[in-house]
Amino acid sequence: MIQASSFKIIFFGGFKGFSEIYLDALKSADFEIVTRAEDADLGVIAYFGKIIPKAVLELPKNGFLNAHPSLLPRWRGPSPVQSAILAGDKTTGVTIHIATEKPDAGPILVQKEIVIEPDDTCLNLTGKLALEGATLLIPTIEKWLSGEIAPKEQDDSRATYTKLLTKKDGEIDWSKPADHIEKMVRAYDPWPGAYTKMKNGRILKIKKAEIISGILKPLIVQPEGKKEMSWEAFLRGHKDAIEITSRLR
Secondary structure, three states, X not given: OOOHHHOEEEEEEOOOOOHHHHHHHHHHOOOEEEOOHHHOOEEEEEOOOOOOOHHHHOOOOOOEEEEEOOOOOOOEOOOHHHHHHHOOOXXXXXXXXXXXXXXXXXXXXXXXXXXXXXXXXXXXXXXXXXXXXXXXXXXHHHHHHOOOOOOEOOOHHHOOEXXXXXXXXXXXXOOOOHHHHHHHHHHOOOOOXXXXXXXXXXXXXXXXXXXXXXXXXXXXEEEOOOOOEEHHXXXXXXXXXXXXXXXXX
C-alpha cells in the first residue's frame, strides 16, 4: 500500500459544490495537493468542464485520472447526468478512467453503477454520483499508483455522446409526450430549467411535475422574477395562464 502523504496530486475541478467532494476526499486521505502539474505524481479531474491539452496531461509522472458521472462509454461529454435522465435510463454510475486527449475516452480503471430513482433530478443525482465517485477515488488511486489495477480499453463502437446545454434546451415543446416533458423538468434542474412562455411573454419555469393518467401535472412552478410556488397558488394569481393550462390538460 502506498503512503498517501508522499504523493503529490494536482486537482482540476469546476462544478462548484460537487468537485469539492472529490478534493475533500483527496485531502482527507492525506495526499499533498500541488498547484503545478509538473510537480505532481498524479492529476485528478472532476467536473472540470474544459479540455486539458495533451502536453499538460503528460506532465504528472502517472498521468491524470478523470471521474466521469456516467457508465462510459455511454454518455461521453459535458451533460451526462441530464442525458441519462432525459433518455429514461434506469441506471447510471461513475467511471474513473485515465484521461486522454480525447475527452472521456481513456481506459477505464473502475466503475460503480447506481439506480436512477423516478424522482431523481440532475441536481440530486449529481450529488449521489459525486459521493460514490469520491468513495471510489482513493482506493482506485492507491491501486493505480501501486500497479495493482489493469486499465480496460473502452469500446468506442458503443459510445454515446452528450452536448453542451444552452438556455434554449430548456424550452418546452408541447408537441412532445407528457413523460418526455416530465423528464425535462428533472433533467434540467437546476439549469437551464424546463420552462414555457405565458401569454404576457414572461417565462414560467416548471420546477416539479408528475404524470397522472398520461397528463402532465405541474406541482411547483416559478414565474419569472418571483419565488417558487405551488401550481394551485400560481393559477389563483395568474389569469393569463389560460393558455398554459390548456396545454397541460
